[in-house]
Amino acid sequence: MRALVLRSGGLVVDDIAEPEPDAGQVLVAPRAAGICGSDLHLLDLAGKAETPGPDMVFGHEFCAEIVDHGPGTDRTLAAGTLVCSLPLAYSASRGVAMLGTTPLRNGAFAERMVLNENLLLPVPNGLSAELAALTEPMAVGWHAVAMARLDDGAVPLVVGCGPVGLAVIAALKVRGIGPVVAADFSPARRRLAEAMGADVVVDPAVESPYERWTDALVPEGGAVQPEVVVPLLGWLPSSRPAVVFECVGVPGLIQQVMAGAPRGAQVVVVGACMEPDNFLPIVGLTKELQVQFAVAYTAGEFAETLRHLAEGRIDGTPLVTGRVGLDGGAQAFEDLRNPEAHAKILVEPWR
Numbered sequence: 001m002r003a004l005v006l007r008s009g010g011l012v013v014d015d016i017a018e019p020e021p022d023a024g025q026v027l028v029a030p031r032a033a034g035i036c037g038s039d040l041h042l043l044d045l046a047g048k049a050e051t052p053g054p055d056m057v058f059g060h061e062f063c064a065e066i067v068d069h070g071p072g073t074d075r076t077l078a079a080g081t082l083v084c085s086l087p088l089a090y091s092a093s094r095g096v097a098m099l100g101t102t103p104l105r106n107g108a109f110a111e112r113m114v115l116n117e118n119l120l121l122p123v124p125n126g127l128s129a130e131l132a133a134l135t136e137p138m139a140v141g142w143h144a145v146a147m148a149r150l151d152d153g154a155v156p157l158v159v160g161c162g163p164v165g166l167a168v169i170a171a172l173k174v175r176g177i178g179p180v181v182a183a184d185f186s187p188a189r190r191r192l193a194e195a196m197g198a199d200v201v202v203d204p205a206v207e208s209p210y211e212r213w214t215d216a217l218v219p220e221g222g223a224v225q226p227e228v229v230v231p232l233l234g235w236l237p238s239s240r241p242a243v244v245f246e247c248v249g250v251p252g253l254i255q256q257v258m259a260g261a262p263r264g265a266q267v268v269v270v271g272a273c274m275e276p277d278n279f280l281p282i283v284g285l286t287k288e289l290q291v292q293f294a295v296a297y298t299a300g301e302f303a304e305t306l307r308h309l310a311e312g313r314i315d316g317t318p319l320v321t322g323r324v325g326l327d328g329g330a331q332a333f334e335d336l337r338n339p340e341a342h343a344k345i346l347v348e349p350w351r
């Protein structure tokens with residue numbers, strides 16, 4: 001079968017062995033699979049590696065169609081059913097494979113892959129495969145919001161409006177939390193933030209997101225009162241709690257967010273920075289900031305996110321900015337590096 005293969009630090013389309021389901025597994029055909037920022041990062045790392053690793057196939061954000069049932073399956077869902085799944089496959093003989101990040105099993109940028117029957121979630125409500133494929137990235141935002149302290153009228157600031165930030169915005173809106181303030185240097189990403197429901201959208205090159213956020217923290221109907229402004233200098237409790245979602249994941253961001261945050265704020269770090277980073281502890285100390293890291297999602301949050309997409313509470317349509325077949329995959333990885341051009345590109349291996 002054809003697949004987009006990571007080989008010697010680059011991406012090539014090639015024929016690879018057909019995957020065979022182990023006990024409890026099904027063979028599926030990916031209908032749509034998103035390219036993730038982490039795929040770009042892993043491609044870059046592979047490009048820099050001195051000795052090339054084994055071939056592997058990316059694709060952990062997918063919706064697929066059941067093709068065939070392997071041994072020892074219950075066959076509760078018929079062939080042809082559209083399904084989503086947590087991006088992992090496991091069996092007694094092969095162990096656990098995190099799909100799209102390991103050579104153990106191929107990810108979704110291929111004509112076929114295997115999934116475990118007991119992890120399959122049928123796509124409800126006639127949701128399209130391309131929107132269902134957004135379940136995985138949107139679940140990341142859903143989980144980050146679940147990890148935040150958002151009681152007592154907390155005001156959220158989302159720093160960075162790539163797919164992670166957009167997923168956080170969508171989750172905040174579903175939960176009725178706001179006003180949502182969002183910041184990104186890219187005009188295209190600010191438009192997407194608006195489309196996903198952000199109430200106040202800020203260009204950090206023009207004005208400080210922390211100042212616009214200050215406005216949002218003023219209690220409704222109230223003029224700016226000293227007890228609201230003073231805490232923003234970082235010294236007194238603020239009238240409304242503040243939560244900053246760091247959705248960029250580059251060195252320096254955590255320090256920047258801590259410096260801008262009001263006293264007592266929670267900083268939820270969702271951006272995946274894979275390099276060493278520095279921050280000045282005294283900044284967090286004097287403000288008694290709470291820093292919470294958040295990654296991935298639970299199985300329950302994943303299923304919940306699929307339901308929100310299927311029932312239209314989360315509209316992922318603005319996020320999908322491109323679709324390619326396997327042959328367009330390598331170019332799509334390059335195109336994704338320009339935030340003005342793209343947010344999420346879907347690979348459709350059947351094309």
Ligand SMILES: [Zn+2]
Nearest residue numbers: 036037038061
């Ligand atoms: Zn991802």
